[in-house]
Amino acid sequence: MALQIPKPEEIIDLGIGQPDPDLLPTALFRSLSLRREDLAYGEEAGDGRFRYTLANWLSGEYDHPVDADQLMVTAGTSQALDLICTRLARPGDTVLVEDPSYFIALKLFAEHGLKPVAIAMDDQGIRPDLLEPALQQHQPAFIYTIPSYHNPTGVTQPSERREQLVALAKRYHCPLLADEVYQCLYFDRKPPPPLACYDPQAPVLSLGSFSKILAPGLRLGWIQGSEATLLSLLSSPLFKSGGGLAPVSSALVEPLIANGEFQQYLVGLRQTYRSRLDLLYRGLCSAFGGRVQIARPDGGYFLWVSFTDGNEPIRRLEAAKAEGVGYFAGPLFSADKGCANSMRLCFAWYPETELTTACNRLASLFEAR
Amino acid sequence: MALQIPKPEEIIDLGIGQPDPDLLPTALFRSLSLRREDLAYGEEAGDGRFRYTLANWLSGEYDHPVDADQLMVTAGTSQALDLICTRLARPGDTVLVEDPSYFIALKLFAEHGLKPVAIAMDDQGIRPDLLEPALQQHQPAFIYTIPSYHNPTGVTQPSERREQLVALAKRYHCPLLADEVYQCLYFDRKPPPPLACYDPQAPVLSLGSFSKILAPGLRLGWIQGSEATLLSLLSSPLFKSGGGLAPVSSALVEPLIANGEFQQYLVGLRQTYRSRLDLLYRGLCSAFGGRVQIARPDGGYFLWVSFTDGNEPIRRLEAAKAEGVGYFAGPLFSADKGCANSMRLCFAWYPETELTTACNRLASLFEAR
Numbered sequence: 001m002a003l004q005i006p007k008p009e010e011i012i013d014l015g016i017g018q019p020d021p022d023l024l025p026t027a028l029f030r031s032l033s034l035r036r037e038d039l040a041y042g043e044e045a046g047d048g049r050f051r052y053t054l055a056n057w058l059s060g061e062y063d064h065p066v067d068a069d070q071l072m073v074t075a076g077t078s079q080a081l082d083l084i085c086t087r088l089a090r091p092g093d094t095v096l097v098e099d100p101s102y103f104i105a106l107k108l109f110a111e112h113g114l115k116p117v118a119i120a121m122d123d124q125g126i127r128p129d130l131l132e133p134a135l136q137q138h139q140p141a142f143i144y145t146i147p148s149y150h151n152p153t154g155v156t157q158p159s160e161r162r163e164q165l166v167a168l169a170k171r172y173h174c175p176l177l178a179d180e181v182y183q184c185l186y187f188d189r190k191p192p193p194p195l196a197c198y199d200p201q202a203p204v205l206s207l208g209s210f211s212k213i214l215a216p217g218l219r220l221g222w223i224q225g226s227e228a229t230l231l232s233l234l235s236s237p238l239f240k241s242g243g244g245l246a247p248v249s250s251a252l253v254e255p256l257i258a259n260g261e262f263q264q265y266l267v268g269l270r271q272t273y274r275s276r277l278d279l280l281y282r283g284l285c286s287a288f289g290g291r292v293q294i295a296r297p298d299g300g301y302f303l304w305v306s307f308t309d310g311n312e313p314i315r316r317l318e319a320a321k322a323e324g325v326g327y328f329a330g331p332l333f334s335a336d337k338g339c340a341n342s343m344r345l346c347f348a349w350y351p352e353t354e355l356t357t358a359c360n361r362l363a364s365l366f367e368a369r
Numbered sequence: 370m371a372l373q374i375p376k377p378e379e380i381i382d383l384g385i386g387q388p389d390p391d392l393l394p395t396a397l398f399r400s401l402s403l404r405r406e407d408l409a410y411g412e413e414a415g416d417g418r419f420r421y422t423l424a425n426w427l428s429g430e431y432d433h434p435v436d437a438d439q440l441m442v443t444a445g446t447s448q449a450l451d452l453i454c455t456r457l458a459r460p461g462d463t464v465l466v467e468d469p470s471y472f473i474a475l476k477l478f479a480e481h482g483l484k485p486v487a488i489a490m491d492d493q494g495i496r497p498d499l500l501e502p503a504l505q506q507h508q509p510a511f512i513y514t515i516p517s518y519h520n521p522t523g524v525t526q527p528s529e530r531r532e533q534l535v536a537l538a539k540r541y542h543c544p545l546l547a548d549e550v551y552q553c554l555y556f557d558r559k560p561p562p563p564l565a566c567y568d569p570q571a572p573v574l575s576l577g578s579f580s581k582i583l584a585p586g587l588r589l590g591w592i593q594g595s596e597a598t599l600l601s602l603l604s605s606p607l608f609k610s611g612g613g614l615a616p617v618s619s620a621l622v623e624p625l626i627a628n629g630e631f632q633q634y635l636v637g638l639r640q641t642y643r644s645r646l647d648l649l650y651r652g653l654c655s656a657f658g659g660r661v662q663i664a665r666p667d668g669g670y671f672l673w674v675s676f677t678d679g680n681e682p683i684r685r686l687e688a689a690k691a692e693g694v695g696y697f698a699g700p701l702f703s704a705d706k707g708c709a710n711s712m713r714l715c716f717a718w719y720p721e722t723e724l725t726t727a728c729n730r731l732a733s734l735f736e737a738r
Binding site: 002003004005018019021022024025026029030031032033034035036037038039040041042043044047048049067075077078079082083085086087090102105107108111112113203204211216217218219236237238239240241242244245246247248249251252 | 373390407587604609610
């Protein structure tokens, strides 16, 4: 099976943040057919029927009304970020990011010539008291945040924090990009609604995706925002030339949402990933006890493990390979190259047996110092 | 049926350059299924099996061997151009374009902050004697050319011209972007092979697409180039994050190429479009006689009509609406806003009855002066 990243032999790599290929629901993608309009250049914001069905589902998920006109279809969140970097920023611009943040987003911003300025987080996410002076000082092109089950830390912003962020974005007329690909991957209770739900007058773009909750190969996601904010993207010649970004994938997924098969799959996926999280979390607590700080997230893909005993995962990458285990070291996620005492572990990619083995290998790798 | 551009009532708009929705082959897209690897993050260059099958088909089409390693999958040529603008240029850079050229490409370059410098064409395409001094003077980020059935002029570069362009790109280390979306839409004899076939050492990217020859909604295309040139794109964090650009569409199209159904459809499509071209071409010749210059192209989508009697289509846009006919006026395609005496007519979007009516309306609109 040819994949972007094949599971390596011998090493159990908890670094990779992808859905377990064995959980991908091939049964939902049989006996498919496409209509004529799915084969034509599609509506620029995405197929109307798909957006209507998506809006209905999201309204229930978010316990907040979402209108089809507040949605545009993307070819996944990476592509959406690329689109936004071109349309809302210019090389040389500053962008404000969390420290730590999704490492490939940081690389993508750098590729666009943007200069990430890192804002520290607390256990409720990015700190507004630091964000506001940074907005004044840098006049950034946008703020990039991951509100729910943050990558890599697992932190979820509570409602009050979200309100503060949205208010700041509005006050400083600064687009707020919320990367919410894990939003619907909650395990016990739902996180607060996406940032785009708080104030229709604020320049907020909430980026959603089917990559983590259905199938990344679909290259299908959406942006939720005010019509004016979406128009700033949709007026690009890219859409004038190519039409909608994902007519075929949206056509394949629309009936799965409309008939509930997708939602049923997602319920099962949440249970599976919760079991994996619990197993890895308990294993790590038992292996490391008070030598680490781990906040158990209530969803998403990642555990963020910070050693308090002087261990620095970034210094043990080679030894980890020899031990047969992998992780992503903290500095990878830090625009300031901090977080040397931390590592990100993904509990989604491997089934429970491998997670147990990986946990044992980590325990033997990071002995007490 | 919701499309990017619905066919307008009452007006027959020969401006729009899209495939006729009624010709889209829905019958080829029934009883489809997807494999697990199609649902996962795919290989960054695109699925290996698809690229192998594509390479085989292209080798036959081009009468020139194409290797799967010289191909990367795109989400269509608009998206490929967007990708390339970000990766191979920086705002403020000059790019060399044909005068006239594909108008949305010009807009896309402008959106990226690039400065198009227009190079005149002759009846063999862009003029090398003007291109070389421009390469010296501007050190452009890239050259953008449409070698076969040029949009809007219909001109096809002969082999010698292609060799000259590729040699110039190599000599000046300047990426040469060949937009070849009409390459396989020849009606009588094949055009010379794509620019990427001439010199594997030259920095040439040939952009192909299924939008004009199968279905634009697939958002599926490819770039042919040397492995080194492709790597300059594939090393982008965009691929590191999202994997392949079109795993699902490529999975749906692969069997259609492998079993020949696509090729069979394409043969029919060429016949249909040739009939439409012939009808419109003869109608225009009969209506305007010596008052216009029209070079009959041997493929593609477009007829380029240049009045020699003082008529300027750009001045008759409102009158055309009243007459119930549409076209795209020359200056739209000109970075220098020239071509006032010309208009582009698409013969692909409408069946023959409408083409005849449109031709009659054009005849009454542009009376002898």
